[in-house]
Amino acid sequence: MIRDVQKNELEEVSLFLSKMNGKNEHHIGYCGTNSLEIYEALEELFLHVTSPLLVVKHEGNIVGVLGADMNEETKEAEMWGPWVMDKKWLTPLWLHFTKEMEPRIHTYTFFVNKENDTVHTFLNEIGASQQSEQAVLDVQKRKAKLESYKDVSLFCSSYAQDFITLHNTLFPVTYYSGEAILKQLNENHVLFIMVCDQALVGYVYVEADPNYGEGSIEYIGVQKQYEGKGYAQKLLTHAITWLFSFDTINELSLCVNLSHKRAISLYEKVGFQIKHELSVYRKNKDVYKQIDVEKQKGS
Numbered sequence: 121m122i123r124d125v126q127k128n129e130l131e132e133v134s135l136f137l138s139k140m141n142g143k144n145e146h147h148i149g150y151c152g153t154n155s156l157e158i159y160e161a162l163e164e165l166f167l168h169v170t171s172p173l174l175v176v177k178h179e180g181n182i183v184g185v186l187g188a189d190m191n192e193e194t195k196e197a198e199m200w201g202p203w204v205m206d207k208k209w210l211t212p213l214w215l216h217f218t219k220e221m222e223p224r225i226h227t228y229t230f231f232v233n234k235e236n237d238t239v240h241t242f243l244n245e246i247g248a249s250q251q252s253e254q255a256v257l258d259v260q261k262r263k264a265k266l267e268s269y270k271d272v273s274l275f276c277s278s279y280a281q282d283f284i285t286l287h288n289t290l291f292p293v294t295y296y297s298g299e300a301i302l303k304q305l306n307e308n309h310v311l312f313i314m315v316c317d318q319a320l321v322g323y324v325y326v327e328a329d330p331n332y333g334e335g336s337i338e339y340i341g342v343q344k345q346y347e348g349k350g351y352a353q354k355l356l357t358h359a360i361t362w363l364f365s366f367d368t369i370n371e372l373s374l375c376v377n378l379s380h381k382r383a384i385s386l387y388e389k390v391g392f393q394i395k396h397e398l399s400v401y402r403k404n405k406d407v408y409k410q411i412d413v414e415k416q417k418g419s
Contacts, residue, residue, distance in 0.1 A: 134159040149231030149398040184209040195226040230401040248403035257392040258373040264391040272358040275311035282320040290341040324355040335363035
C-alpha cells in the first residue's frame with residue numbers, strides 16, 4: 121500500500137531511513153544516518169511545508185520511502201530517496217509519486233551512492249541523466265587540525281568591493297553572490313579574510329547553527345596570483361577552528377565535485393576524509409522513457 125506518511129509514523133520512517141542509509145548499497149545522499157536528525161528534518165520538510173513524502177507498507181512493515189524537498193517557484197525538487205527493500209517497489213512508488221506531483225514539479229534531482237546499483241539502474245530506466253559525481257567529506261572535532269592565525273581576520277567593510285569582485289569572479293553562477301553574503305553576515309554567518317600589503321589575498325565564508333550542532337563551509341577562494349602558497353589551507357584551518365569552538369558542533373561535512381582533485385586534497389590536509397561518493401542525476405518532466413512494468417513485477 122502506497123500513501124502519504126502520517127505524523128505518527130515519522131519515528132518509524134526515521135528509523136527505517138537510518139538503517140537503509142547505513143549501507144552503501146541503499147544509501148541516498150544528504151539524508152544521514154542519525155535517526156533523531158532524520159526525524160527533525162522530516163518534521164520540518166514534510167509536516168510544516170507542502171513537500172510530499174510517500175511510504176510503502178507490506179504486511180505492516182515499511183518497505184519503501186520516497187519524498188521531495190520542493191521549490192514551488194522553480195518547480196524543482198531534490199529527491200529524498202527512493203529507498204526500497206526490494207526493487208519491485210521502485211516502479212509503483214515512482215508512478216504514484218509522479219502522478220500526484222507532475223503538475224508541481226518539472227525537474228527532479230537525485231543524489232545516489234555510487235554503490236547503490238539498484239537505484240542507478242532504475243534512474244536510467246526512467247530517463248534520468250547523470251550530471252556529475254560528488255564526494256562527501258567529513259571531519260570530526262577530535263581528528264581535525266585546529267589552529268588560529270593572526271593574519272586571518274574577520275571581514276571589514278573597507279574590503280567589501282574587493283571581496284565582491286573576487287567572489288563573483290570565482291563563483292559566477294552560484295546560490296550566494298558576494299553582495300548576498302555581505303548582507304547576511306552576523307554572529308553565526310562569518311566571513312574571514314586574509315590580507316597581504318593591504319591587498320585581499322583570499323576569504324572563507326562559513327555558517328554555524330549551534331542550536332542544531334551544525335556548521336558549514338560555504339565558500340573559500342584565493343586570488344589567482346596567491347595560489348599554491350598555503351593561504352587556502354590557512355583560511356580553511358582558521359574557519360574550522362572557529363566552527364569547532366561551538367560546544368555543540370562536533371562534526372562537519374561538505375560536498376565537492378570528484379573532478380576537483382585540488383579542492384579534495386586541500387580538505388584532506390586539514391583532516392577531512394571522503395565518506396561517500398555520489399552520482400547526481402536529473403530528470404526533466406518532458407523526458408520520458410518507457411518503464412517495463414511487467415518486467416519490474418516479475419523481477
